[in-house]
Amino acid sequence: MAEIEGLHAENAEQIEALRIKYLSKKGAISALMNDFRNVAPEQKREIGQKLNALKTAATEKLEALKNQYQQEDHIDDSIDLTRPAYPDEVGTRHPLSLVKQEIIDIFARLGFSIAEGPEVEDDWHVYGALNFADDHPARDMQDTFFIQQNPIVVLRSHTSSVQVRTMGQQKPPIRVVCPGRVYRNEAISARAHCFFHQVEGLYIDKNVSFADLKQVLLQFAREMFGPDTQIRLRPSYFPFTEPSAEMDVSCTLCKGKGCSMCKGSGWLEILGCGMVDPNVLEASGIDSKEYTGYAFGMGVERIANLKYRVKDLRLFSENDQRFLDEFEAAH
Ligand code: PHE
Numbered sequence: 001m002a003e004i005e006g007l008h009a010e011n012a013e014q015i016e017a018l019r020i021k022y023l024s025k026k027g028a029i030s031a032l033m034n035d036f037r038n039v040a041p042e043q044k045r046e047i048g049q050k051l052n053a054l055k056t057a058a059t060e061k062l063e064a065l066k067n068q069y070q071q072e073d074h075i076d077d078s079i080d081l082t083r084p085a086y087p088d089e090v091g092t093r094h095p096l097s098l099v100k101q102e103i104i105d106i107f108a109r110l111g112f113s114i115a116e117g118p119e120v121e122d123d124w125h126v127y128g129a130l131n132f133a134d135d136h137p138a139r140d141m142q143d144t145f146f147i148q149q150n151p152i153v154v155l156r157s158h159t160s161s162v163q164v165r166t167m168g169q170q171k172p173p174i175r176v177v178c179p180g181r182v183y184r185n186e187a188i189s190a191r192a193h194c195f196f197h198q199v200e201g202l203y204i205d206k207n208v209s210f211a212d213l214k215q216v217l218l219q220f221a222r223e224m225f226g227p228d229t230q231i232r233l234r235p236s237y238f239p240f241t242e243p244s245a246e247m248d249v250s251c252t253l254c255k256g257k258g259c260s261m262c263k264g265s266g267w268l269e270i271l272g273c274g275m276v277d278p279n280v281l282e283a284s285g286i287d288s289k290e291y292t293g294y295a296f297g298m299g300v301e302r303i304a305n306l307k308y309r310v311k312d313l314r315l316f317s318e319n320d321q322r323f324l325d326e327f328e329a330a331h
Contacts, residue, residue, distance in 0.1 A: 004058050009065050018065070022058045029055050092328045096197055096316055099304040100179050103199045106223045107177045110216060112201060115176040117162035119183070123152035125161040129283040130240040145183050145194075155183035158297060160240060163202040167284035172291050173205040179300075190312040197300035202276070204286065204293030210243070210275055213294035217273065221249045224303065230256065232267055241274025241295055252306055261309075268306055271298035 004022070009015045022029050032051055039047050104114060117125075127139055137143065138157065145155040162178035179199045186192040203212070214233065221229045230250040238244045248269050251262035258264040273296035278288035301313055308327075310316070315323050 001054060001057060004054065004061050007061055007065065009069065012069065015062065015065050015069060019062055023055075023062065029058055092324055094316075094324065095304050095308060095310070095327045096300050098327060099307060100197060100199060100300050102224065103220075103298070103300065103303065104177060104179060106220050107199075107201060110219065112175050112177045112203075115162050115166045115178050116180060117156075117159070117165045117178070119156055119181060120147060121154055121156045121161050123154065125164045126154055126156050126158070129164040129280065130160055131277050131279045131283070132239045136239060143185055145185055156180075157184050158182050159198045159200045160295070160297065163200060163295060164280075164284060166202065167204070167281075167286060172286060172293075173203075174293070175203045175205075177201045188314065190314065193301075193313050193317065195317075196313075198297055199300060200295065200297035202293060202295045204276065204281070204291050206291060208275075208292045208294055210294070213273060213275070213296070216294075217247055217271070217296060221247075221270075225249055225252050225306070228255065233273075236272060236274075238272060238274055240277050240280045242277045244272065244274035247271050247273060247296075253309075261306075270302060270306070271296055273297070 007018055009018055019027075021027055024030065029051075032054070036044075036048065036051060108114075123139075126144075127136065132139060144157050147153040147155065159178040159180045159182060162180065163176070166174060166176050166178070177199055178201070180197065181195055182198050183195045186194055188194060201216075203216075214231075218231050221231050228250075229252075232248045232250075233245040234248065236244045236246040246269055248267035250256040251259060251266050251268055253259050253261045254266065256266040258266045262268050273294065276293040276295050281288040281291060281293065301316055304310060304316070305313075
């Protein structure tokens with residue numbers, strides 16, 4: 001009896017083995033039952049009761065083992081059903097996408113539409129139509145990634161190529177911004193990368209003047225960096241604009257007083273601009289006596305750095321989640 005009570009089993013096979021051992025036709029209890037007929041008549045009553053009790057106990061024990069096993073079997077304890085569900089991980093927008101969109105939105109309100117073009121370009125769209133001299137250093141292997149030499153195919157080094165495409169496809173008035181990724185053959189460091197992003201703008205119409213350019217850029221600077229922002233234009237040179245200028249905004253950190261971010265000058269350089277060179281208009285079949293235009297171009301990383309004070313340019317392309325999560329609240 002004690003032996004029956006102490007039985008235990010861990011799986012269905014072990015339970016079946018116990019059934020065969022004790023309760024099958026050839027099992028131990030059946031054997032005892034068979035021996036019953038040899039029991040003396042005066043003991044039959046007592047032994048019979050004990051045998052019946054033993055059989056019932058064995059049957060019940062096996063039943064209990066089966067139940068216990070089935071219950072355990074249905075609860076897979078590798079799954080904790082009381083555990084709270086994982087919260088939905090909603091992706092965040094990349095800081096460069098946020099800034100690019102902000103730039104585009106400002107110019108869209110000023111009447112600019114968006115134009116996009118290919119990153120792999122021919123020489124004409126990246127340099128030739130933009131008045132670059134044949135021996136201009138930007139056409140050098142040091143600055144440009146060449147895909148093919150003859151005919152020349154390159155990774156575009158600025159999105160001015162999209163402006164050339166737009167001028168080839170549309171008649172003035174033209175008012176577009178060209179966002180996109182550009183490539184330059186630079187050693188990767190905290191301050192330079194072999195690819196980055198630009199938004200360039202182009203406006204061509206009758207009587208477009210430098211004053212129009214200045215007004216639009218002032219408006220942009222104030223919307224982007226705050227209503228107190230001042231701008232400053234310094235003479236510069238680009239093959240495709242004449243006159244050309246570089247634009248600074250008053251330092252977003254010290255408001256022009258001079259700090260480490262603006263290296264004490266109170267100003268931060270943010271973009272290049274100028275009046276479209278008549279040669280560029282003519283190269284695209286636009287009559288430079290009838291039309292004038294302005295163009296500007298800025299780096300999205302540069303603007304993002306000033307807005308978010310990102311110290312290392314490489315963070316933008318490393319996809320470190322700790323960095324990307326910082327911008328969750330920004331949209
Ligand atoms: N294409 C110039 C660059 O990549 C920027 C620029 C655009 C300057 C338009 C003037 C006018 O640096």
